[in-house]
Amino acid sequence: MPKKVDHDERRRHIAEAVLRVAGRDGLDGATLRDVAVEAGISLGSVQHYFRNKDEMLRYVVGYLGEQVTARIVAGMRDHAAPGPVRSFLLSMAAEMLPLDDRRRAERRAGQAFTARAVDVPELGEALRYGDRWLHGRVAELIGRGGRDGELRPELDAEREAVVLLAMIEGLATDILLGMRDPGEATETVRYHLDRLTPQGS
Known part of the structure; x- marks a missing residue:
């Protein structure tokens, strides 16, 4: 009996x-042929799922976003109730910074996707969607921190989200x-977050 292929797992x-x-x-x-060699499968198997390189890359952008987002969301679930917003934001930064081989590879790939997205509109839209989602969640958390007294109440949550995410990208x-x-x-991210807390906290 032929082995049943899990198509989502193969992708x-x-x-x-x-x-x-x-x-x-x-x-x-990242040609189809080189990816096939890396994956240990035939070129035909790769072409069965992706007709060309751009189609493959569009899928991978979504997959990469899902992987990073899942780790961030897992942290958000741990902070769903009123709690240490600052600690979560520091953990979020750690997931986005290239602190180990896996995150370094993700970051390099993400930057390569960003460069290619200038000429491939579909890639650009996928990246913009992920950025909008993340910005919204970070702004929401900063606003909550201000209301709960963990962060300075006068902070503009939307602008602070832009500043924090831009800092992480640059770092x-x-x-x-x-x-x-x-x-x-x-430590630079930690220093910045310390500046968002009320004096004496």
């Missing part, structure tokens, strides 16, 4: 191969380029 398997290739060699190295690039080490980047 995820291919996506993981793309992330490894893109994280190591950039998106130029992530600094780590990849060797301009900051992971510990320094994490």
